[in-house]
Amino acid sequence: MTDIPVIAVLGISIIVAIYSGKIARKAGLPSLIGYMILGTIMGTSVLSLITENSLNHLQFITDIALGFVAFTIGSELNLRTLRKLGKGIVLIILAESLAAFFLVAFAVYLLTSDLPMALIFGALAPASAPAGTVAVIQEYKARGTLTKALYAVVGFDDGLAVIIFGFSAALAVKLLRAESSEASVGLISSIMEPIKELGFSLGIGTILGFFFSALARKLRPLSELPALTFGFISLAIGLCIWLNLSLILTNLMVGFVLANTTPIRSSRKIVGQLRDYMPLLFILFFFLAGAHLNISALPALGLLGIVYMIARVAGLMGGAWLGAVMGKSETKIRKYLGLGILSQAGVAIGLSLMVRQMFSEIGSPHALEIGATVITTITATSIIFEIIGPICAKFALTRAGEIPKQNDLRV
């Protein structure tokens, strides 16, 4: 029953958000910036019309929206497109993630000469937030090879981010334990964790995807397709939260298997029916993201945060460029892909919460200090990346000529 007033507040927010999105668009920014600003104003930082407690109750909306985003990404990636993008895509994903990791770790080490801390910040750098990029693509109805490449990169790099985080967090834990001369847990076993997570996410996503596409092909009447899609995505999300798997990878695989086991026309039909509701989901997602933002965390950015941001941007852009050059991708992918993947939000904050928990189990003062620093810094940098990321993605798509012209007129 406590939900009831929340429903009304949410309803008003959606309607006002539509218009704040329009204002943002008039200023040449993606609408989601408007949704986020409204959320910030109504959220805990400013007016407190939406309380921490109701935000926790509404967490499921964020999860569902992210599930749909990942599913959409997967459904865009049929093997033919991927083959056309070529090995360039794989190289780009490897290079941007690794470069972000190494550059951030290196820069933070130069600044603090604290190796475990540097490893942890490096580990968080590759994580990206696909929702911002996908929202921009859909809002401007972008089309073309850069768009396809962006879908592939923001989707799959979550997998690599999980692995890099797992490895370097394990290494950092080992270093910290050695410091406090404690018997350390086997490195191997802690490295297996992320690999297991990745394997299970891909496996469960694939299995669900096969079931889904087999059922969807035979489903009549077609008006029930959205129900089936919604059911499977909620199922996948629920399993991920329950088993601690990657929500993004699992749902991506459901969409991916669908796109590659059904004729293009019928998979288009399935995804097309979702399209009506994507704007609503994006409004809710970014409004809630804004309401979550804790502006008072911004001053905590500090020198460390600035170094992290600069090194991460340099790593992602430099790495994407390097990967594209090595894979001989098109010029526009070489030039602009890196700009399109800067968003960072929920996943990174989630990982930093995990770091704090892991490190509080170690218990040494050094570990506790790192845990606290990571949380405050990443919370602050995420505010910036969440705003800059989509703006840069729009800029990149515009420059690459993948946004149809008539779209700008229809403000």
Place this chain on the structure above:
Amino acid sequence: MDFQLTTLLLVGIAVSFGLYTGKAVRRIGLPSLIGYMILGTLMGASVLKIFPMETVHGLSFITDIALGFVAFSIGLELSLHTLSKLGKSIGLIIIFESLMALILVTAGVFALTGDLPLSLVFGSLAPATAPAGTIAVIQECKAKGNLTKALYAVAGFDDGVAIVLFGFAMAAAKVLLLSESSGFSPGFSLAGTIGKPLFEIIISLVLGCVLGLVFTWLIKRLRSRDEIPALTFGLIAIGTGLAAQFHLSLILVNMSIGFIVINKTPIGMGRTISGPLRPLMPILFILFFFLAGAHLDLSLLPQIGTIGVVYILARSAGKITGARLGAVIGGADQNIKNYLGPGLLSQAGVAIGLSLIVFQEFQDMPGTHAVTIGRSAVTTIAATCIFFEIVGPILTKYVLKKAGEIPVDTKP
């Protein structure tokens, strides 16, 4: 966090499995929603307990939103053009079917128990109907025609009449009970008891109209169609949230929004608004009836007792004869005369809500008689609703078929 995890997983299971139990049930000629309800009952608190009651309560906002959408889509069907074609018979039908249900149930229960306040309470609960079942059947079967239109109108508007009648009959029951126990108590005002439901209806209609006008004003100026579903959802959320918070009729509020929208926008606009709702409705119906099923407490069925049986018989007779009487006097067409009444029997959430009000108000009254009546109303209505919730939609489908308003090609 624990709450989140199981909930989404369970919602996913409910929707994807519900879809197929619905299909199985459809194969034997019943409406899908019976399948959703059966799955809900199996997984719910009565049988397997996979869906704990706590989760069901946590998801009650889904039921509210679904009902809001149902009421909104009822409103969207009621263009003045349609209503004027249906003529004054609709008004008469609504008044007669509601009044007859009230009168017959009161008489029947009085004949059985000789307890007038008790009979009035049961009578006051009889007119309430549950529109979701009727609408779900109409949409699933893609029914079209005069009877369909009349069902939309009656299912929507009779909520208002039911609230008024409930208010009056309750007031009468209270007066009787109070005079029974040492005359009038100073805290009771007859005008207040009758005035409150009227007030509730008027505020609901006004709120709905205001929101509807805001919506039409906004939607006419919305350049891109992409945002229409978001706008619709936002408005229904506001209507639903405000109705729940200020104890208004969720159905009347959202129905008036739809009613204003359809009558205040250019002709094509209605379809632009209701089009995107179509893929959403099956999801909402599955969740709505799944949760309704999970709510069902089968252990209540034996408590139905003779009062319950009399209530069921008298209410059905009242609705059917009342609708027929109204249709005959109003000169409605043959299909409506014969089939409207049996299509209207669903009763669920609203009636249970009203019986809880009875329980609450009677608990604070002097004398044990009032408390017993309150308790008996809650348990009996909970049990009879199980019956009406299952039989209602089945009959609706049957009458639509009989009236020839279900296109032949919509087989599963």
